[in-house]
Amino acid sequence: MRLVTEVHARAGLLGNPSDGYYGKTIACLVGNYHATVTLEESDYLRLQPHPQFDPLEFQHIGELAAIFADQGYYGGLRLLSATCKHFVEACAARGIPLDGPNFTVSYDTNIPRQVGMAGSSAIVIAMLRGLMGWYGLYDKLPQHALPNIALETEFQELGITAGMMDRVIQVYGGALYMDFNRELLTGRGYGVYEPLDPALLPPLYIAYVEDPTESGAIHSDVRRRWNEGDPEVVAAMHEFAGYAEAGREALLTRDHGTVARLMNANFALRRKIFGDAVLGPDNLRMTGLAQRYGLPATTTGSGGAIIGLLGDEPQNASFADALAADGYRFVRVAVGPPYGWGA
Numbered sequence: 001m002r003l004v005t006e007v008h009a010r011a012g013l014l015g016n017p018s019d020g021y022y023g024k025t026i027a028c029l030v031g032n033y034h035a036t037v038t039l040e041e042s043d044y045l046r047l048q049p050h051p052q053f054d055p056l057e058f059q060h061i062g063e064l065a066a067i068f069a070d071q072g073y074y075g076g077l078r079l080l081s082a083t084c085k086h087f088v089e090a091c092a093a094r095g096i097p098l099d100g101p102n103f104t105v106s107y108d109t110n111i112p113r114q115v116g117m118a119g120s121s122a123i124v125i126a127m128l129r130g131l132m133g134w135y136g137l138y139d140k141l142p143q144h145a146l147p148n149i150a151l152e153t154e155f156q157e158l159g160i161t162a163g164m165m166d167r168v169i170q171v172y173g174g175a176l177y178m179d180f181n182r183e184l185l186t187g188r189g190y191g192v193y194e195p196l197d198p199a200l201l202p203p204l205y206i207a208y209v210e211d212p213t214e215s216g217a218i219h220s221d222v223r224r225r226w227n228e229g230d231p232e233v234v235a236a237m238h239e240f241a242g243y244a245e246a247g248r249e250a251l252l253t254r255d256h257g258t259v260a261r262l263m264n265a266n267f268a269l270r271r272k273i274f275g276d277a278v279l280g281p282d283n284l285r286m287t288g289l290a291q292r293y294g295l296p297a298t299t300t301g302s303g304g305a306i307i308g309l310l311g312d313e314p315q316n317a318s319f320a321d322a323l324a325a326d327g328y329r330f331v332r333v334a335v336g337p338p339y340g341w342g343a
Contacts, residue, residue, distance in 0.1 A: 003038070007129070008029040018241045026244050037123065039105050045102040049077050083127040100134055168191075173336060174198050198337075205308055206305055207328050
């Protein structure tokens with residue numbers, strides 16, 4: 001038996017980062033990039049290291065130092081093992097037995113690292129979907145449970161702090177409007193996840209840092225201020241959620257001009273609340289270039305990538321050339337497909 005699952009990168013369009021603050025967001029899959037997990041039947045259960053992202057052999061100690069200086073210590077093997085461990089516990093807590101043969105699991109990904117397109121959660125969710133299919137559990141777990149299990153895996157097992165948006169869009173696929181209402185989340189355990197026809201989205205671009213580094217990240221105090229009831233932060237999260245609400249209406253009426261204005265407003269508010277040091281020089285430089293060429297832009301998430309609406313071809317070409325001159329990539333977004341719920 002052999003099973004392959006694929007999960008695409010994602011981009012937040014509007015409302016981000018209010019998903020971690022009981023807000024509302026719109027996001028879509030980025031079909032240009034994906035992570036793949038493969039399970040193949042074997043005598044023993046094995047986790048296969050990736051030759052590039054989980055290197056175990058080196059020509060000399062200098063090569064080891066150079067690789068880990070460039071890539072950091074966070075390959076995909078820890079994601080696979082944490083997902084398997086937490087999946088066993090989640091199923092046990094629900095009284096779901098796991099009956100099936102052993103497997104060897106491997107993964108691959110072309111999602112750009114450390115730029116805010118949810119590459120880690122793509123591997124986690126691809127692993128979860130692989131386990132669901134391997135053990136035949138699609139009729140035993142509802143789709144809305146999987147984002148919670150993914151988030152629990154990353155937070156409880158790996159100490160990764162994040163919101164629900166990434167996991168929801170990467171479980172449901174396509175494009176989604178998400179309402180993370182506090183009463184719903186604390187009551188039934190999940191929000192309102194409304195699919196949007198990807199055809200409603202305007203033509204989009206993504207720009208991102210070609211060669212990101214792990215050093216120099218500045219931590220925000222927004223979470224602390226939120227927990228303390230800071231009026232400015234609380235009001236900002238309501239405003240982010242309002243951008244998602246207005247964006248949903250604009251998409252449904254194909255009012256792309258309003259979508260563009262909301263994206264710019266989303267970025268401006270994020271900059272105001274989080275500050276330039278947190279957003280980082282790359283996001284500021286890329287959005288500055290977008291504004292110079294008359295294109296809207298906002299961050300795709302927390303990292304070194306932005307998303308916006310394409311303009312006319314001379315605008316797009318000039319913007320792409322300016323990005324390349326500064327070491328950034330320009331990509332026309334192919335929106336990824338909705339994911340069904342089944343093997």
